[in-house]
Amino acid sequence: MRALALFLLLAFCLPPLPLAQGAELLILESSRSAVYSEALRGFRSACRSSEQTVVLSDYAEVDVQRLVKEERPRVVVAIGDRALAASRKVRELPVVAMLSLNLGRHAPDNIGGISMTVAPREYLNLFQSLGVKRVGLFYDPKKSGQYVKRAQQEARQEGVTLLAEPVRDPRDLQAKLERMKGEIDALWMLPDATVATTVNMEALLLFSMTQSVPMVTFTSHYLKNGAAAALDLDPADIGVQAGELASSLLKWETHRVPVLDPRKTHLKSNESVLRKLRLRSP
Numbered sequence: 001m002r003a004l005a006l007f008l009l010l011a012f013c014l015p016p017l018p019l020a021q022g023a024e025l026l027i028l029e030s031s032r033s034a035v036y037s038e039a040l041r042g043f044r045s046a047c048r049s050s051e052q053t054v055v056l057s058d059y060a061e062v063d064v065q066r067l068v069k070e071e072r073p074r075v076v077v078a079i080g081d082r083a084l085a086a087s088r089k090v091r092e093l094p095v096v097a098m099l100s101l102n103l104g105r106h107a108p109d110n111i112g113g114i115s116m117t118v119a120p121r122e123y124l125n126l127f128q129s130l131g132v133k134r135v136g137l138f139y140d141p142k143k144s145g146q147y148v149k150r151a152q153q154e155a156r157q158e159g160v161t162l163l164a165e166p167v168r169d170p171r172d173l174q175a176k177l178e179r180m181k182g183e184i185d186a187l188w189m190l191p192d193a194t195v196a197t198t199v200n201m202e203a204l205l206l207f208s209m210t211q212s213v214p215m216v217t218f219t220s221h222y223l224k225n226g227a228a229a230a231l232d233l234d235p236a237d238i239g240v241q242a243g244e245l246a247s248s249l250l251k252w253e254t255h256r257v258p259v260l261d262p263r264k265t266h267l268k269s270n271e272s273v274l275r276k277l278r279l280r281s282p
Helices: 002-013 034-046 064-071 081-087 120-130 141-158 170-178 198-210 220-225 235-252 271-276
Strands: 025-029 051-055 075-079 095-098 111-114 134-139 161-166 186-188 215-217 229-233 265-269
Touching (some): 025 081, 081 095, 095 235, 120 186, 120 215, 120 229, 134 141, 134 170, 198 215, 198 220, 220 265
Parallel strands (some): 025 051, 075 095, 095 111, 215 229
């Protein structure tokens, strides 16, 4: 009886899923977020199609496969990690993901979108402008392996030595970090969920300060904690880029979705850290 009462309570308290019959797009937002809203505005400016939008955090559970079968959209749009995870069982439709750390190039052919990792060449140009040649980074091969291979190839062409250490468990990082003492001129922080834990970020920033090694990261959030420079993404432009991709999928009716680099970044730096390390401003 208690289970039945709980079921009835949830059924009446949770808002119904917003159904838009015949919508071409099924848009899944992981949660209500200003960043997601900014990206969605950009998306809608580039892809003007009928849509059904579901915010996953508003519900105890959403069966995306059932929604797809019942509503028959032509493209699924996933915003954030939770939305991407909920979309992974969809096989019959293209899935365009954005603002997800877990969007990898090893995903099924029907899942792609806009990556959270800036093209390696942009980071390599930044390292050159800082005047550093030996760069250390940590990565999970399952999450960032393809990106790191690409970065290593481009680094050799640019004369930058990339010391890349695989980290399969977040607890492995600190021991590997010790071995980098005296071996690198800069630290490169990737948006890798295995590496970028709170504990590991504190260890990386402490290493940067004690070893006088600048840390370059993927978000300006860490500048106030001692990172030297960051390449910030532009959520609105990521949305526009994802909208353009969705429009092309609707037009050409293909299920193969590429993973694209974000095309717009904002360089930000911590001038006091750069002065302390005697590095020129990028």
